[in-house]
Amino acid sequence: MNDIVSLFDRRRSDFWQMAIRYLRLIGNSGFLFTIYLLFIFGSYYYGQFLQWLPETFPAVLFMTAVITWMMTRGRVRTFFQQADLIYLLPLESRLKPYFRKGIMYSWLMETFWTVFLFMLLTPFFFDRIAEGGAVWLGSVIALSLLKLWNLVCSFEEQRILDKWAYRKHQWMRLAVNLLIVYLLFSGQEWWIMLILGGALTVFYFTYYKKIEHVFTLKWERLVAIENATVMTFYRIANSFTDVPRLNNTVKRRRLIDPLFNFITYRQRNVYKYMFGRSFFRANDYFGIYLRLMLLGVIFIFGVDVSWGVWFVAGLFFYMTALQLETLARHYDTKQMPDLFPLSDEIKQQGLRYWLVLLLGVQAAVFSVMTLFTGELYDFASVLVICLTLMFYTVKVRPKKSRT
Amino acid sequence: MTELLNVDGLTGGYQRNKPVIREMNFSVKPYEMVGLIGLNGAGKSTTIKHILGLIEPIEGEIRLNGKTIFDDMHMFRQNMAYIPETPLLYEEMTLWEHLEITAMAYGLEQAEFHVRAEHLLKEFRMTKMKNWFPSHFSKGMRQKVMIMSAFLIEPPLYIADEPFVGLDPIGIKSYLDRMIQLRDDGCGILMSTHILATAEKYCDRFLFLHNGTIVLEGTLDEMRAQANMPGADLDEIYVEVTKEESDE
Numbered sequence: 001m002n003d004i005v006s007l008f009d010r011r012r013s014d015f016w017q018m019a020i021r022y023l024r025l026i027g028n029s030g031f032l033f034t035i036y037l038l039f040i041f042g043s044y045y046y047g048q049f050l051q052w053l054p055e056t057f058p059a060v061l062f063m064t065a066v067i068t069w070m071m072t073r074g075r076v077r078t079f080f081q082q083a084d085l086i087y088l089l090p091l092e093s094r095l096k097p098y099f100r101k102g103i104m105y106s107w108l109m110e111t112f113w114t115v116f117l118f119m120l121l122t123p124f125f126f127d128r129i130a131e132g133g134a135v136w137l138g139s140v141i142a143l144s145l146l147k148l149w150n151l152v153c154s155f156e157e158q159r160i161l162d163k164w165a166y167r168k169h170q171w172m173r174l175a176v177n178l179l180i181v182y183l184l185f186s187g188q189e190w191w192i193m194l195i196l197g198g199a200l201t202v203f204y205f206t207y208y209k210k211i212e213h214v215f216t217l218k219w220e221r222l223v224a225i226e227n228a229t230v231m232t233f234y235r236i237a238n239s240f241t242d243v244p245r246l247n248n249t250v251k252r253r254r255l256i257d258p259l260f261n262f263i264t265y266r267q268r269n270v271y272k273y274m275f276g277r278s279f280f281r282a283n284d285y286f287g288i289y290l291r292l293m294l295l296g297v298i299f300i301f302g303v304d305v306s307w308g309v310w311f312v313a314g315l316f317f318y319m320t321a322l323q324l325e326t327l328a329r330h331y332d333t334k335q336m337p338d339l340f341p342l343s344d345e346i347k348q349q350g351l352r353y354w355l356v357l358l359l360g361v362q363a364a365v366f367s368v369m370t371l372f373t374g375e376l377y378d379f380a381s382v383l384v385i386c387l388t389l390m391f392y393t394v395k396v397r398p399k400k401s402r403t
Numbered sequence: 404m405t406e407l408l409n410v411d412g413l414t415g416g417y418q419r420n421k422p423v424i425r426e427m428n429f430s431v432k433p434y435e436m437v438g439l440i441g442l443n444g445a446g447k448s449t450t451i452k453h454i455l456g457l458i459e460p461i462e463g464e465i466r467l468n469g470k471t472i473f474d475d476m477h478m479f480r481q482n483m484a485y486i487p488e489t490p491l492l493y494e495e496m497t498l499w500e501h502l503e504i505t506a507m508a509y510g511l512e513q514a515e516f517h518v519r520a521e522h523l524l525k526e527f528r529m530t531k532m533k534n535w536f537p538s539h540f541s542k543g544m545r546q547k548v549m550i551m552s553a554f555l556i557e558p559p560l561y562i563a564d565e566p567f568v569g570l571d572p573i574g575i576k577s578y579l580d581r582m583i584q585l586r587d588d589g590c591g592i593l594m595s596t597h598i599l600a601t602a603e604k605y606c607d608r609f610l611f612l613h614n615g616t617i618v619l620e621g622t623l624d625e626m627r628a629q630a631n632m633p634g635a636d637l638d639e640i641y642v643e644v645t646k647e648e649s650d651e
Contacts, residue, residue: 250495250536265503267510274493274504282495334491336552339455340508341480 004094008101011079019233025241034295034319037312041302050127059128063121064182070117071146071177072170076106076155080226085219092217099155106151111144118143129185142184142193146177149200156208158222159215176200238284256280270342271350278330279354285327292320293362300369306378313366313382314389320362321393324355328398352394359390406430407560407591408454412463415453416615422461423449424615431560431591436582438602439595440637441612442645447595448488450612451564454593455485467560481509484553486563490545492537498524499533501548502555509556516555523551526577542569550578554585561585563594567601579605603637611644619644 026032078099080088088095118125118140125136150173157169180196234243259280263272279285296316303309328351331337337347363386370378408431416423424446431437441447452458454465456472456479464471472479492501499520506516524530527547537545546569553561561582567575583605586592596602602609609626611619619626619640627633630640 250538252536265507265513265516267507270504270507273500273507274496277500278493278495282493331493334493335455335457335487336485336491336505337508338457339480339483339485341477341510342508 004091004098005101008079008098008105012101012105015079015230022233022237022241022243026237033315037299041299045302046123050123057128059124060182060185063125063129063185064178066117066121067114067143067181067185068174068177070114071143071150071181072174074106074110074113074147074151074154075158075225075229076102076151077109077229078102078222078226080219080222082223085223089219095217103148103151103155107144107148110147110151114143114147115140130187138190139184142197143181145197146180146200149204150177153204153208156211158218158225159211161215161218235284250281253280253286267342268346268349270340271347272353273350274331274337275327275350275354279324279327279358282330285324288323289320289358289362292316292323293365296320296362296366297369300366300382301373306374306381309370309374309378310381310385313370314385317359317362317366317386318389318393321355321359321389324358325393325397327351327354348398355394356390359386359393363387363390405432406466407433407468408593409466409469410450410454410463411466413450413453413460413465414462415458415460416449417458419461422615424453424612427463427615427617429610429617429620431593433559433589433591434586435607436586436592436594436605438606438609439593439612440597440599440602440609440641441595445612446615447612448564449615451485451562451593451595454562455483456480482558483560483562484556484558486549486553486561486566488564488568490537490542490549492540492545492548494537497534497536498529498540498548501552505552505555509558511556519555519557520551523554526581527551527574543571543574546570547574554581557585559590561590561592561594563592565596566594567596567598575601599637599641609637611641613645 076099079102122136125139153173154170157166157173160166160169180193180200183196184193234245237243260273260276263269263276279289293316296313299312299316300309303312363383366386367379367383370382410427410429413427414422414425427450429437439447439450449458453460456465456476467479467482470478496504502520502523503516506513506520511519521530524533527550529544529547529551532540532544537548540548546566550566553563566578570578579601582592582594586607594602594606603623608622609620610617611626619629621629623637626637626640627635630643632640632643635643
């Protein structure tokens with residue numbers, strides 16, 4: 001029994017060791033700077049936004065929708081691995097303490113995220129729904145308990161194999177959450193909430209708890225849920241730093257295919273051919289490129305002062321350049337290109353081709369965008385800044401890194 | 404006959420003070436298939452990596468057509484094809500694109516590439532999967548991509564590291580038929596394998612590798628004589644030779 005509990009503890013700490021490594025990388029990356037910027041701009045515009053928002057805005061409905069989503073989403077983390085299908089399966093009947101730990105852990109984490117989201121919405125909440133520390137604290141406690149109910153129910157729910165019945169249970173939970181959250185935010189008396197809480201508890205014991213006697217654990221689903229959770233984490237981390245384990249996510253993006261026809265069949269075009277396909281299909285290079293471009297455009301529109309526009313344009317352009325540069329190492333773990341009868345210069349040429357093309361497009365987009373809000377000299381300055389940075393990335397940095 | 408590949412006094416490995424292979428001498432000539440036989444960890448893959456020029460010898464040298472990789476890297480690379488033990492594929496590229504990259508890298512004419520590629524796809528029964536990504540491939544299909552890439556460039560020397568792993572019987576037959584054809588056309592082939600029954604049937608000569616040195620080499624008859632085991636098959640000689648070594 002103790003072994004099973006310590007297994008959970010070990011897996012949890014393994015996960016966090018890995019997570020902390022990535023969190024540290026994220027902390028050190030230039031990307032965090034964008035978050036600071038976003039935070040500063042955000043808190044300034046938040047107040048303005050609340051003033052601007054018409055009185056008729058359905059505040060309670062909005063809060064209900066957001067919080068209901070938060071309540072319904074999320075699963076019990078089991079830290080299950082593929083191999084558990086073989087090695088833990090025989091212990092299924094003895095895994096209760098393991099899952100209890102999983103539920104407690106998930107409750108803690110989910111409460112953290114709920115509070116985080118609620119804090120983001122707090123100024124809005126105080127402005128439009130209710131004011132006062134007691135109300136705030138009461139709401140948070142109520143939401144945390146509702147979250148616990150959702151977690152324990154969703155854990156029993158996963159035993160139902162039939163997809164449609166499984167879905168139906170999820171929708172049912174969503175409906176219950178909608179009702180409870182709506183009543184909470186529309187300011188019902190506390191004893192009404194208490195009665196509802198009691199009803200949910202009874203419902204759990206008389207209905208959900210019984211599922212266990214009819215259906216066994218759905219191991220493959222639990223593994224899939226666990227993988228999805230870890231993948232979500234990786235995907236978030238991947239926006240800041242390179243996550244090796246994500247390297248095999250591939251999207252075809254057929255619409256891009258015609259673009260590849262411009263690269264003709266020639267020995268010295270091999271790397272143009274390869275880098276192009278890798279950029280658009282693998283590792284989400286393309287996604288990061290688009291996201292940075294979009295964020296850059298938003299900032300260019302949002303910032304009023306001239307030098308601020310130049311600064312954010314340069315900043316986002318340089319971050320894009322740094323992300324694209326990682327393409328250079330994309331084939332490092334594959335042996336086959338090392339055997340190609342081609343010089344390193346041809347590889348560099350192929351890389352440069354895409355760097356210049358992609359950064360050129362971004363420079364054009366950024367500078368043209370300034371024309372909507374700024375003057376002609378903003379256009380010129382942004383263009384010059386971007387092109388200088390592009391020259392630096394393509395010509396100067398590769399030499400530095402080689403020596 | 405002139406030698407295609409010549410390994411002379413090769414001592415090597417990843418660390419200078421811990422060589423994995425020692426004092427190795429052998430050659431591969433045109434018109435012959437040489438089997439590199441050894442236990443797990445005997446040094447087969449390290450030997451192959453040295454031949455490919457992925458790691459540098461600690462001592463000795465490796466010549467292809469009389470030249471080392473430092474003399475003429477382009478010629479060295481251009482003249483050999485490698486079939487790795489574990490398929491190395493780009494998850495973001497289709498089967499066809501893998502073949503195209505290979506053909507482009509080795510400077511094959513486009514028209515010639517199409518003819519050869521279509522032919523190989525048919526032979527290995529992969530035409531249907533031409534535009535698939537590797538994530539949809541089984542282990543055997545992945546291996547077939549590696550084999551097709553190697554056959555596509557038609558170099559004088561082939562280096563194959565456990566090429567049959569995961570292949571279905573038809574795949575193995577296509578592969579071996581092709582190899583025999585190539586050998587008869589004048590190519591040299593060095594093939595490492597564990598499947599001794601197949602090796603015995605197809606290889607002209609064998610190199611028995613044990614603890615980083617060649618313990619026995621020659622044709623089947625020559626090895627029978629050396630091991631003093633007339634009429635024995637490759638399996639028996641192999642077991643006998645490695646047993647002697649481990650008793651020492």
